[in-house]
Amino acid sequence: MSEPRLDGAFRRILNRQQGSPLSPCPDANMFAAWLDGRLPAREAERFEDHASLCPQCREAVALSLRMQVPEPAPPAKEESPRGFVYRSSALRLVFAAVVVVIVGVLLFQSTRYSAVVKKEPEAARGAMPAGVSGGADAALSPAGGRRDAVMAARSGSRETAGASGTLEPKRAETAPSMAAGHAEPGLQKGAANAVQTPRAAAEAKPEQAAAATAPPATAPGQPVSTQAANIAQGQNVQNQAQNQAGQAARPAPVTQQTTAGEVQQPRQAQVATQAAAANLLEKSMGLLQLPRVRQALAEARSLITKDPKEGNAKKIGAHVFYRTGNYWVDAESVAHSDSPAREIARDSVEYKEILAKEKDLAGLQDVPILLFWNQTNILIR
Amino acid sequence: MLPAELVNELGGIFERCQSRYPTIRLSGEPFYSHIEGILIAGHPDHVAETPNPAGRACPDCLRLLRELHHQDLFLALACALGDRIAWEFFADEYMPLLRRFAGQACRDPDAAQDLAQEMVTSLLGEGQAGPETNPVPKGKLDSYNGRGALSSWLRAAVAHAAIDRFRRGRKQVSLDEMIERGDPPPSPEPARETCGEERLDAQWGPELARCLKNEIAKLDARDRLLLGLYHVHGVPLKAIGSRFGVHEATASRWLDRVRGEVRKRVERELRKKHGLSAHELKSLWHWIAEAGDAALDTVLQPLSQTVPAQKKMQGGPAESSSIGVIHE
Numbered sequence: 001m002s003e004p005r006l007d008g009a010f011r012r013i014l015n016r017q018q019g020s021p022l023s024p025c026p027d028a029n030m031f032a033a034w035l036d037g038r039l040p041a042r043e044a045e046r047f048e049d050h051a052s053l054c055p056q057c058r059e060a061v062a063l064s065l066r067m068q069v070p071e072p073a074p075p076a077k078e079e080s081p082r083g084f085v086y087r088s089s090a091l092r093l094v095f096a097a098v099v100v101v102i103v104g105v106l107l108f109q110s111t112r113y114s115a116v117v118k119k120e121p122e123a124a125r126g127a128m129p130a131g132v133s134g135g136a137d138a139a140l141s142p143a144g145g146r147r148d149a150v151m152a153a154r155s156g157s158r159e160t161a162g163a164s165g166t167l168e169p170k171r172a173e174t175a176p177s178m179a180a181g182h183a184e185p186g187l188q189k190g191a192a193n194a195v196q197t198p199r200a201a202a203e204a205k206p207e208q209a210a211a212a213t214a215p216p217a218t219a220p221g222q223p224v225s226t227q228a229a230n231i232a233q234g235q236n237v238q239n240q241a242q243n244q245a246g247q248a249a250r251p252a253p254v255t256q257q258t259t260a261g262e263v264q265q266p267r268q269a270q271v272a273t274q275a276a277a278a279n280l281l282e283k284s285m286g287l288l289q290l291p292r293v294r295q296a297l298a299e300a301r302s303l304i305t306k307d308p309k310e311g312n313a314k315k316i317g318a319h320v321f322y323r324t325g326n327y328w329v330d331a332e333s334v335a336h337s338d339s340p341a342r343e344i345a346r347d348s349v350e351y352k353e354i355l356a357k358e359k360d361l362a363g364l365q366d367v368p369i370l371l372f373w374n375q376t377n378i379l380i381r
Numbered sequence: 382m383l384p385a386e387l388v389n390e391l392g393g394i395f396e397r398c399q400s401r402y403p404t405i406r407l408s409g410e411p412f413y414s415h416i417e418g419i420l421i422a423g424h425p426d427h428v429a430e431t432p433n434p435a436g437r438a439c440p441d442c443l444r445l446l447r448e449l450h451h452q453d454l455f456l457a458l459a460c461a462l463g464d465r466i467a468w469e470f471f472a473d474e475y476m477p478l479l480r481r482f483a484g485q486a487c488r489d490p491d492a493a494q495d496l497a498q499e500m501v502t503s504l505l506g507e508g509q510a511g512p513e514t515n516p517v518p519k520g521k522l523d524s525y526n527g528r529g530a531l532s533s534w535l536r537a538a539v540a541h542a543a544i545d546r547f548r549r550g551r552k553q554v555s556l557d558e559m560i561e562r563g564d565p566p567p568s569p570e571p572a573r574e575t576c577g578e579e580r581l582d583a584q585w586g587p588e589l590a591r592c593l594k595n596e597i598a599k600l601d602a603r604d605r606l607l608l609g610l611y612h613v614h615g616v617p618l619k620a621i622g623s624r625f626g627v628h629e630a631t632a633s634r635w636l637d638r639v640r641g642e643v644r645k646r647v648e649r650e651l652r653k654k655h656g657l658s659a660h661e662l663k664s665l666w667h668w669i670a671e672a673g674d675a676a677l678d679t680v681l682q683p684l685s686q687t688v689p690a691q692k693k694m695q696g697g698p699a700e701s702s703s704i705g706v707i708h709e
Contacts, residue, residue, distance in 0.1 A: 009669045010640070011612040013594050014605075031537030032529025035624065038448060039528075049602035052609055056544065061606070062614035063540040064533075065624055067485045359400040 015055075023050050025057050035064055293333075293341040293379050296370040299324035300334050316360040319371065327379075328364045332372035341377035351380055383417055384438040390446055391416060398455035405467045407459040415458050419526045420445060453534075454527035460504075461523040475535060476501075482536055486543035500535075500542055588655065589665050592647040599646075604639045611636055 026034075026047055033039045034047050051057045300322050312323045321328040333339075344350050346365075354373060355361055361369065361380075369380040383391070394416075395409050423445045438446075456474075459467030483497035484490070506520035525534050597605060610616040622632035644666075651657045657665070 007612060009590070009593065010597075010608060013590065013597060014609045014613050027524070028534050028537040028541060029524070029526045029528050031540075032531075032534035034529070035533040035536060036529040037624070037626070045602055048606045052602050052605035058606065058609050059544055059614060060537065060540045062610050062616045063486060063543060064536050065610065065616050065620040067482045067536050067540065068620075356401065359397075362400065362403055 025054060026050060031060065031064060034061075292343065292368070292381075293370060293377055296324065296327040296329050296368070296379065297334055297337050297377075299327060300329035300331075300370070314364070316364075317358050319358070321364060321369070323367075327367055328369045330370055330372045333370045333377045336372055336375070336377065339372070339375055339377050341379065343379040343381055345381060350378075354378075354380075383413075383420075386438040387420070387442060387446060388413075390438075390443065394446075394451045395455075398452050401452045402456060402459070402467070402470060405456070405459045405464055405470065407455065407462065407464060407467070411462060412455065412458060416446065416449070416454070416527075419449065419528075422526070449527040450530050451527065453531035454525065457522045457525040457527075457531060461520055461525075475531065478532055479535055479539065482539040483543070486539055487546075492546075496539070496543055496546060499546070500539060503542070585651075585655075585657070585661075585665055586668060589647065589651065589669060592650045593643065593669075596643045596646045596650070600639065600643070604635075607632075607636060608639060 023046060030039070030043075030047055034044060037044075039047060051061050314321045314323075314328070320331045322331065354371070361371070371378045371380060391413055392409075395412055398412070399405075399407075420442050424439065424442050456467055456470055460471050479500055480493075480497045483500065484493040487493040487496055503521045521538065525531065529537075597608065600608070607621065610621060611618070618629040618632045618636075622629040625632065627635075648662050651662060651665075
């Protein structure tokens with residue numbers, strides 16, 4: 001025989017059970033304190049004793065318990081879609097994975113082309129004037145030397161860095177002449193473009209010069225809005241990087257000639273690949289920050305000193321704020337300038353929450369504040 | 382006069398409240414006197430006695446002062462004193478909550494809107510503000526004492542207002558209207574069920590119900606309240622668990638334990654007094670479990686007549702008539 005359910009009996013008996021509570025009905029304050037669990041044990045017991053015997057109070061308790069207090073508000077909604085993209089941990093992971101893949105591809109290509117170069121006949125290498133390789137790398141483009149140095153530092157390739165960033169004076173002298181030699185008509189166009197220096201480009205034919213000085217697809221001068229659009233669609237950036245890497249890393253046509261210029265082709269392709277990827281990565285990371293945040297950081301960098309002086313600096317809690325021309329900037333923001341950034345308004349819930357914890361922030365109302373908060377740079381406008 | 386220790390503590394509290402609501406113009410004096418009133422109400426003996434030379438406050442008062450929701454109290458007091466900015470803060474932070482509570486208390490959206498409006502009116506104060514008659518209309522917020530969060534206070538206030546409103550509506554329904562609507566009119570004599578073959582159960586049923594009632598009355602206050610909330614008002618286990626900081630499964634186990642205890646005690650009582658066997662007891666339990674409401678009413682009717690009438694209580698929702706007056 002199964003166990004009987006006594007719900008109905010309990011309900012009827014309890015519903016009829018009207019005892020005689022000795023205390024008067026508690027007021028809304030007592031209810032509130034009981035609901036919050038803030039009544040001392042003795043008072044709570046008295047309240048529960050009363051509520052269990054008084055049908056009216058018990059009903060009020062039941063109704064209060066049925067009312068659900070909403071969960072804490074989600075993060076501010078006024079952030080831009082781009083902010084959302086970088087706040088989303090899943091997308092962050094995807095982005096990190098893509099970066100890792102790109103770096104892996106670059107390393108793989110680097111190893112592969114190093115092997116190709118090593119296989120070139122020693123005779124051809126021996127016939128080359130000393131330093132021709134480094135000079136050619138350094139003369140990739142008007143800004144080639146600087147970019148190669150950045151790229152080399154990023155990739156950590158000693159060979160590349162030695163060839164481009166740390167040229168010996170003697171080798172560097174030979175580079176322009178070689179570059180000029182390759183710019184002559186009749187030579188393979190790609191090789192000529194790759195080794196042109198500004199001077200060589202000026203002396204070369206107009207179309208060749210144009211080709212040599214044409215900015216790459218992801219030039220530093222590209223409008224920020226375009227870059228932002230790209231970065232907001234993370235997939236586009238990945239595709240762009242992969243396409244560029246693929247195009248640049250595609251092996252050059254194998255020729256039977258063993259001239260110095262042709263020997264340079266694989267290395268040039270490798271360098272171009274790495275430079276393009278480095279540029280893209282640099283810009284992608286930079287775009288994590290909003291333009292205003294970048295501006296605020298740029299203004300603050302020159303101001304920050306170890307000993308903040310009264311007037312241009314204020315200490316609020318654990319934060320030291322520097323007054324730049326247009327912003328109050330948290331020193332931590334400068335230290336963590338690579339962190340994701342977003343903007344919030346002063347009337348937002350999030351700002352009020354921050355204000356509840358750092359009350360003195362209310363004193364910095366004259367200009368926008370750049371605050372480093374929860375591993376994020378927040379521009380409060 | 383408050384001891385120096387309490388005054389110092391109050392100063393810090395007031396500063397924190399001001400920094401939380403920097404634009405609200407509320408001076409320290411009314412705030413201090415309001416809190417002093419709350420402390421005296423909480424611990425009349427301790428606060429009123431002459432402070433000792435060292436200016437030390439009694440630990441209970443200090444604890445009570447620290448446990449208050451100071452910022453909520455600051456806002457409520459400023460609202461009660463008619464500060465416009467404070468009302469803007471209140472409207473911004475608590476009006477959505479108020480509407481939400483009203484919506485949860487009344488299923489009908491129109492009724493919920495009316496209830497919310499009624500609450501706002503009572504919070505603002507009945508009278509119109511005027512320099513000659515009443516400079517500041519005393520609203521309900523004036524009675525908030527900060528022992529619970531303002532949101533919880535609003536929850537309780539909305540619940541009370543909803544119950545009062547519901548009762549007012551119920552009281553206005555006449556017997557004729559009920560008959561027209563098809564509701565069964567309350568019968569003076571509950572329908573008696575004739576259970577020929579269950580004569581034994583019918584004989585022992587009242588005794589079982591009496592024991593059950595007595596054992597429920599002997600329970601701890603919290604256990605009794607749990608049973609009432611769950612069985613009478615149908616409060617979900619999740620909400621009960623949430624109040625007591627436990628999972629709903631734990632709340633369910635609590636209820637099982639309480640019911641099991643009641644049942645054991647009732648069986649022990651019946652065995653001891655009337656020598657009922659296990660089989661008879663089981664049969665009785667099944668009878669009471671399967672008996673309809675009418676049969677239970679028959680059994681319980683004589684018991685309810687012996688229960689002393691509820692004392693007239695002051696204030697609160699008890700001033701209104703019982704919510705079950707029509708059906709019972």
